[in-house]
Amino acid sequence: MRDRGHLTFALALHDALAPDRARPACWSPYSVAGALGLLAEAGRGPTRDEVLALLGPGGPELVRGTGVGAPAEFAVANTLWAADDLPLVEGFLRGLADWPGGAARSAPFAADPEGARALINADVAKTTRDLVPQLLRSGSVRADTVSVLVNALYLKTAWVTAFPERATADRPFHTPSGTRPVPTMRVTANARHAARAGWQAVALPAEGGVELVVLLPDGGLGALDGVPEVLDGLEHRRVDLSLPRARLEFSALLGGALRGLGVRSVFGSGADLTALSPDPRLVVGEVVHEAVLRVDEQGLEGAAATAVLVRAAAFRPAPEPLVVRVDRPHLLLVRHARTGAVFFLAQVVSP
Template sequence: MDVKEAVKRQNEVAMMVSRHLFSTIAKHSNSVFSPASMNAAFTMMASGPGSSIIADKILSFLRSSSIDELNSVFGVIATYVFADGSNIGGPTIKVVNGACIDQSLSIDPSTKSLFDNFFKAVLASVDFKTQFEELRKEVNSWALHHTNGFIKDLLPQGSVTDETIWIYGNALYFKGAWEDKFDRSMTNDRDFHLLDGTSVSVPFMRSRKDQYIQAYDGFKVLKLPFRQGHGDTSGSFSMYIYLPNEKDGLDNLVEKMASGLGFLDSHIPSQKVEVGEFRIPKFKIEFGFLATQVFNILGLDYVDMYQKAYVEIDEEGAEAATATAFVGVFGCAFVNRIDFVADHPFIFVIREDKTGTALFVGQIFDPS
């Protein structure tokens, strides 16, 4: 079993979901979602009580050969990606999993053991018939608490009913400092160009230091590594910005990223280069969506996925949080000096580099 290849396939699914999300629900607007959170909740759901109803569809959707492969990927990610490095100076990462299962479904001892010891998830037997609204509020409180207060009202009123049979949840919080922080005194306001031909004035971070940048056909990629902990042998995290050459080129770039196999792995700047003009905008975005429409398009019917995500970047680093809940109902080389001026719409990815796991994928159309 090649776990790294399985992670690559999951990343291809993530880019495919991104394409559908960015071209439908979030067309030409700031948005972000977390493939890592989605996949963690999917993996638990595939192994949970009553999973025979949905497991084959999940395996097909994530392009996985078996439940064992899904769980192997989860184990690697839990070890290398979800490991908190704050005690040794690395990124703060907090991940919590949980599931509420209606009491009409039996929970056998082996499943309980899997959730307790492998997923590190609370597996609770509940009564959705009479307590569905209380349980919805409990899940929202759980998400708020485990995302440092950033994810509010994950499940809207009406999302959980007396016909609900399960909720699988994942909450993820990330905070990392740049390996090379930006000098606040160099930040100044400049124009960011919008698709309608107008512009907005926003604060841009600047640097004269060499940067990991590489130019490709029609776009450039910037890699901003996060500081790793001292002697850290676990995760290695970076943020990538994919900047189209044309100011209105983001739609084409999204299509290219989703269509090319192994796109993320094959477009990684490998060396620092001397920069000419270099500036990227500070931004803070929040985005939430119900993925039913996206999943129906991709062939995964009868699954309601609610996800909210938050990302902020500034001179110090990046802070990001997400919560995901699945709600089920019965029946369901050599380079020259390069300019990198991110003054028009771009895509960003926060990624763990050793496994290639994408934690967050987003697009910025207006950082103001």
Template sequence: MKKLLLLFMAIVLAGCGETGSVKERDLEEDVQNLPGDNGNAKKPADRSGAVQKLAAAVNGFAFDLYPLLHESAEGKNLFFSPASIHLALAMTYNGAAGGTKEEMAAVLHADGMETGELNGSYASFLNMAEVKKGKNELKLANSLWLKKGYPFLEPYKKTVRENYGASLHEADFADPQTGEAINRWAEENTKGKIKNMVNRIPPGTVAYLLNAVYFNGKWAFPFNKEQNFEDDFYAGGKNPVTVEYMTNEREYPYFENGQFQAVELPYAGKEFSLAVILPKEGESLEEIVGQLTPEEWERWSQSFAPRRGTVTLPKFQMEYETSLNEPLQRLGMESAFSGLADFSNMVENGGVSIDEVRHKSYVRVDEKGTEAAAATSVAIVESAATDSFHFKADRPFLFLIRENRSGMILFIGELTEPGAK
């Protein structure tokens, strides 16, 4: 059995008319109108040039970040929302200045856009993107949690509120209930799929910027559960595991080359689709990941064409969690995490930096469709002064007890197991 990669959930936003129930012959027409139909796909009327430019920035960011997360996953499951991460960082970016802003712009692929253009594009996208009709639902939410009494600039708060629809909350970060409130917000805005977004609020925290995204889509062509079967799944040379497969035979947008097969599964109403890329026997997933760029993805996606065949997928569910500090710094966003950070457009006189960018996600794929959720948090803390330090004895250490007048060492020890007696 071949390896399977859930590579990309391609969000295709269409018009705002009611979908209702769709007859099968209409769904067959939907396949003909999906992106990649030899250039003959219908273009959604509300995808403005600004939103398309924003989508290109998010996709560029996605294909930069994905290889780094793939590398750190070391063969384990991986699932993330580049849109959620980009949104949270875009809100943070509005508070940056100087070199920090330049670095963030490059990482976010926003260096070709004025800040106002980026914000306006997101305002348009958020206004058009939310869907709760027919069989599909897409919800995006943003929030800004600020330390009560801290000198955040009013223009910054206004920009985030008006362009990103962020709810603003003044909070006492020393109060454990603040962390509970943040976790409730993330859980409520992901239909209970993302829990415990914030485990512990570090000392010196002055802000949290959060995004949450929730998606629930029903297949245009549901799988028949009665046709499910169990078979082996082979992963990276490991022993096979038995999984439950679902199968469907009909016409789908399809594309293949010498390295992989690719199929696109539409959700009801044409607004969304799931693309799956499967390496051919003898081909490695790593080689495909190495080729993946926005330009290559665009070329592949334009090569899809309707073709009848059988699609067999495993049912699966997974959760994923990671800190994005290291990959974002590797992409070039370095000063934002250091004492050199310049967020003077967020806080009067600056003096703050990013402590952590954390991402959590969930996905379930079954006979009916796909449910997915993700949340991203950006924690902002007061920057350490240049002559200060952080000392955290969280690893084995040596200690000495001495008599100070003589300098005589009375005891020497090592702590390697704090719980032992």
């Protein structure tokens, strides 16, 4: 059963990341949801609640439970990189083992930030088959970085019915700046189709339970409100599909978009990441994302990675203590903390 909450998350963040419909964009909601799911597990209180509200009901569970079958190639890594001297909560490490490709590793953030960056980038490059070789740019890892939560994804699969190479030809494509010829594939295949709510959709099946859904607006590419409805209406049809080849690369800093969608406390003094570490100073500095997608006659290949960079903020003064003055008659209750057994109950009137 498809998760509507995950689609809502994907469309909302797409609006925030790619508001200019005249510019190309490509990103992985699965990868971002994976990294944010790890962040939610690291958080408590509003920090956790804000992330989960954006991901929607069952968001982290969807990432943990989604697999792609053979013969498709599918690789996922969910990695906690932590400084050697950062105390970690055992419960977080146990939970990490339940994530696909879950692992905890150490990196020399304070002693060698660039070396730590190289370690993380090399690991991401390995998972993504070198499609994302430099997720973290120079200077993104600092001496005050103490942890990085990373999701990396690779997917390669073939169409159930391939596009014949001989059918590919230059055909007109209407870009925002004018019409020009582009290499366009063509196939007649069993697919699923819907036309409603201002959109036409074609779902083209690929191996491993994957499908590519082409969403074609009736007019210009604008609001995405009708996308859920047209996806709900897909029905099996024989389709003659003409589709341009695609090769997209995209990178972005997600912090601003996430703040705009309600994930705020984790970036500031209200951050509470004590489900990851008892250190109260932890705060998210930035969330970095990169994605690559290629679509051709044989199938599709894509890779993506998302990194949540966690740093130790400057000393955060303890909040002012709550003042309690016991200066009038009161009760004293002595009990066992776990069972609640009351050993003594006293009423103090005149000490």
